Amino acid sequence: MPERSEITIQEKLSARLRFYEDLGLSPFYRDRRSPQKQLPTSPFESSSTSTEEAILSKAAPKVSAAPNSTSQPLVPVLPVATGPSLFEGAGKIPGETLLKVREDLGECARCKLHKTRNKIVFGDGSAKAQLVFVGEGPGADEDAQGLPFVGRAGKLLTQMIEAMGLQRSDVYICNVVKCRPPGNRQPENDEVEKCSPFLFRQLDVLQPKVIVCLGATAAQTLLQTNRSISHFRGQWMDFRGYKMLATYHPAYLLRNPAAKGDVWKDLQKVMAELGLEIKKNKAR
Ligand code: SF4
Numbered sequence: 001m002p003e004r005s006e007i008t009i010q011e012k013l014s015a016r017l018r019f020y021e022d023l024g025l026s027p028f029y030r031d032r033r034s035p036q037k038q039l040p041t042s043p044f045e046s047s048s049t050s051t052e053e054a055i056l057s058k059a060a061p062k063v064s065a066a067p068n069s070t071s072q073p074l075v076p077v078l079p080v081a082t083g084p085s086l087f088e089g090a091g092k093i094p095g096e097t098l099l100k101v102r103e104d105l106g107e108c109a110r111c112k113l114h115k116t117r118n119k120i121v122f123g124d125g126s127a128k129a130q131l132v133f134v135g136e137g138p139g140a141d142e143d144a145q146g147l148p149f150v151g152r153a154g155k156l157l158t159q160m161i162e163a164m165g166l167q168r169s170d171v172y173i174c175n176v177v178k179c180r181p182p183g184n185r186q187p188e189n190d191e192v193e194k195c196s197p198f199l200f201r202q203l204d205v206l207q208p209k210v211i212v213c214l215g216a217t218a219a220q221t222l223l224q225t226n227r228s229i230s231h232f233r234g235q236w237m238d239f240r241g242y243k244m245l246a247t248y249h250p251a252y253l254l255r256n257p258a259a260k261g262d263v264w265k266d267l268q269k270v271m272a273e274l275g276l277e278i279k280k281n282k283a284r
Helices: 002-022 051-059 098-105 140-145 152-163 189-206 216-223 250-255 257-274
Strands: 131-135 172-175 210-214 237-239 242-247
Touching (some): 210 257, 216 242, 242 257, 250 257
Parallel strands (some): 131 172
């Protein structure tokens, strides 16, 4: 019957689009960015008036805008690498792609977090990104939407990215565990052990120029250490041949706004490594 088959096709299409969104392919069919959106005139600053945004805009160093350039980006857009694409391997592991990693993950039940999750949060952003942010795990908003860093901390991360002169769509964002730990608790060792191989595979496909670990869990997982993040925050380290730097998690910044100056210093190191122009702040 025609009506029935139409519903079936719609359902199939919806399922397919949700799958693409899991892979970070949403711009393929829906551009989340506002077409008129301008870059902020200073780091961590936006037109929003939320409390945390106001706090950040006060503490982050100001960037001086060039004369008559209010509608122009303050810094050049991060050059996009020529590969890999979602469907191409980077060559480090033959045949490996983000698509394959996501397919292998499937409707994962490898650890106990699957029992309480709503959606798997695989990752989001450009499959050609030179910069990858790795967080700890999804929170309530992320679990509901199936996308990383979309809650309050996510808004702050977006501001941090835009303060670097980039858009979220220029980078790739993922987490150590892909299902929300109940009550936003820290992921437990057995959960990290089961889930982190998929993160490592994502990173090996992406082959970013720089990995930024957001918070202790991400840094400790990649570095295989129990040391406190205070021992190595802001220092360049090596993760399987990739340059890696750890900084504070945006959620920590919401609770401790005084730390945002340290985070901005860390991000400036990343900008220098990526060849992004850093406008000197004469006031500091
Ligand atoms: S956290 Fe990772 S390993 Fe555990 S169920 Fe979710 S996807 Fe699977």
